Amino acid sequence: MDADAVLDVAGVGFGPANLALAIALDEMDSADKAVTARFFEAQERFGWHRGMLIEGATMQVSFLKDLVTMRNPTSRFSFLSFLHTYGRVVDFANTKTFFPLRTEFHEYLAWAAGQFENRVSYQSEVVGINSATGPGDVEAVDVSVRVGGRDGTLRTHRARNVVIAVGGRPRMPEGLPESERIWHSSRLLDGAQAIAAKEPSSFVVLGSGQSAAEAVDYLHREFPDAQVHSVHSRYGYSVADDSAFANAIFNPEAVDHHFAASENVRQSLHAYHANTNYSVVDEDLIRRLFRTSYLESVTGRRRLHFHKISRLVEAAPSGDRLRVVIEFLPDGSTTTIEADALVCATGYLRADPGPLLGDLLPRCRRDGQGRLLLDRNRRVVTHESVKCGIYVLGSGENSHGLSETLLSLTAVRAGELAEVLTKELV
Ligand SMILES: Cc1cc2nc3c(=O)[nH]c(=O)nc-3n(C[C@H](O)[C@H](O)[C@H](O)COP(=O)(O)OP(=O)(O)OC[C@H]3O[C@@H](n4cnc5c(N)ncnc54)[C@H](O)[C@@H]3O)c2cc1C
Incomplete structure (x- = not known):
């Protein structure tokens, strides 16, 4: 055991979800009420979807x-406060947009994360969370952390609560592993940089969502002599x-509505409003890609190819x-492309926190679909012998919307x- 003291909260992952939690805890702390929290992040330093920080892409x-x-x-951790720190409020206002560049938002997140360096351990991957008090009542958990990469050393931290916010895992088409020439879109920039010196002349991009459209647009701009095939x-x-009106599905009260609803209503809501997020693209980008394609049809210099229903x-x-x-699905005909790289913009799987939960898992309840059951506070519903809190942020789309x-x-x-943690602990 490395830590002498038992932490009030151990956070798994330090993306925006747990970063926002660190800030909220900090802002709720007072002289007689202070929650001790430490966050463990697998990456070497703070990073938010670095492989997709395409120049010009917006939030x-x-x-x-x-x-x-x-x-x-x-709060002093707002985006405006960040702009103020860098003397950019006036210029940002003059851009007349609510949607910052993604690179700038990354800068903002990193700026905020930088103010919590003393509460985050980077290069620290959580590999297991187990009862610290054996098979009886669980008063605390031991969080096993691998420090320093794949061959790193294991350390254990004890905590009364754990908050798992590990984001999504890149989803590849079945049976297609990533390689030097086959990348998930989350590695777009790294892959493109690595292949640039080989003067690539042809790319294939799979997918119809925002990341796919951005990848097509980026490769077409970045490699002006290359053919880009969008499938x-x-x-x-x-x-x-x-x-x-549709955006109200992201209002705070929508979570209560979703949580209270029956499974049927939840599924309907998801189906009605999935097009706010899934397999959809910003209108400006669609317009730009269509215009580029049209221009190429006029000039006859075609580099952008759309393979529909394929x-x-x-x-x-x-x-x-x-x-x-x-x-081509309607008639089964095939086209063969000699490509330098294939980009799979095939989305993300929400990581199931279950495998991290070691000997606690049998004491955690699951819903009819096998997902961990969360209460409204996003606490995993457990057997009553589990006295410590296991919370999950970012995985409860089914229950919370x-x-x-x-x-x-x-x-x-x-x-x-x-608020829940502060009330419980102090
Ligand atoms: C390219 C891209 C653009 C996006 N843009 C938007 C947008 O504009 N607006 C929007 O609302 N959403 C957007 N999203 C959705 C995205 O899910 C959220 O922006 C956000 O990343 C969610 O934050 P998070 O902290 O839950 O997850 P993440 O940002 O994925 O962070 C999870 C962190 O946990 C770490 N981690 C994972 N497992 C472990 C472990 N075992 N031990 C330690 N650390 C671990 C990871 O390294 C990661 O840093 C975008 C997604 C992508 C891919």
């Missing part, structure tokens, strides 16, 4: 939905619904390149949890 959420403002508009199972890109059949090494076979995996309610979620 899909208002800067007012930053780490704090929806909970505490006077869709749909007819093409669909617009993300960010209209005012699916990937095969991606096999072919000399130093890839042989990518695509099927569409906003759960996104940034819109990050500040509010963190505030709710910080």
Whole structure:
């Protein structure tokens, strides 16, 4: 055991969700009420989807939905406060947008994270969470942390509560492992940088969502001599619904509505409003890509190719390149593309925190679909012998609604949890 003291809270992951929690706890602390928290993050330093920090890409959420403002508009950790620190408030206002550049929002998150260095351990992957008090009542958990990468050393930290916020895992098409030439979109920038010196002349991008469209646009701009093939199972890109009434699905009260609803109503809500987030693209980007494609049809210099109603059949090494076979679903005909790289913008799987929960897992309840059952406070419902709290942020889309995996309610979620933890502990 490394830590002498038992932590009140051990946080697993230090992305926006747990960063917002660290801030909320900090802001709720007072002289006689202080929660001891430490966060463990697998990455070497703070990073938010670094592989997709494409120059010019913008946020899909208002800067007012930053780490704090929806909970505490006077917080010193707001996006505005960050702009103020760097003397950019006036210029940002003149851009007349609510949607900052993604690179700038990353800078903001890193700036906020930098103020919690003393409460975060980087290069620290949590590999297990087990009862610290044996098979009887669980008064505390032991969090096993591998420090320093794959061959690092194991350390244990004891805590009364654990908050798991590990985000999503890249989802690859079945049977298609990543390689030097096959990348999930989360590695887009690294992959493109690594291949640039080989003067690539052809790319294939799978997918119809925002990341797919961004990857197509980026590769087309970045490699002006390369062909870019965009493969869709749909007819093409669909617009993300960010209209005012639909956007209310991301309001704080929508979580209560979703949580209270029956399984049928939850599923309907998800189906009605999935197009606020899933397999949809910002309208501006769709317009830009269509215009580029049209321009190429006029000039006859075609580099952008859309393969609609198609699916990937095969991606096999072919000399130093890839042989990518695509099927046109209506008639089964196939097209073969010799490509330098295949980008799979095939989304993310919400990580199931279950495997981390070691000997606690049999004492955790699951819903009919096998997912960990969460109460409204996002505490895993457990056998009564588990006295310590196991909380999950970002995995309860089914129980808490569409906003759960996104940034819109990050500040509010963190505030709710910080309040629960502060009340329980002090
Ligand atoms: C390219 C991209 C752009 C996006 N843009 C938006 C947007 O504009 N608006 C929006 O609302 N949402 C957006 N999203 C959705 C995204 O889920 C959220 O932005 C946000 O990342 C969720 O924060 P999180 O902390 O839950 O998860 P993450 O940001 O994924 O953070 C989880 C952290 O946990 C760490 N971790 C994982 N396992 C362990 C472990 N075992 N031990 C220690 N650390 C671990 C990871 O390294 C990671 O740093 C975007 C997603 C992507 C991929």
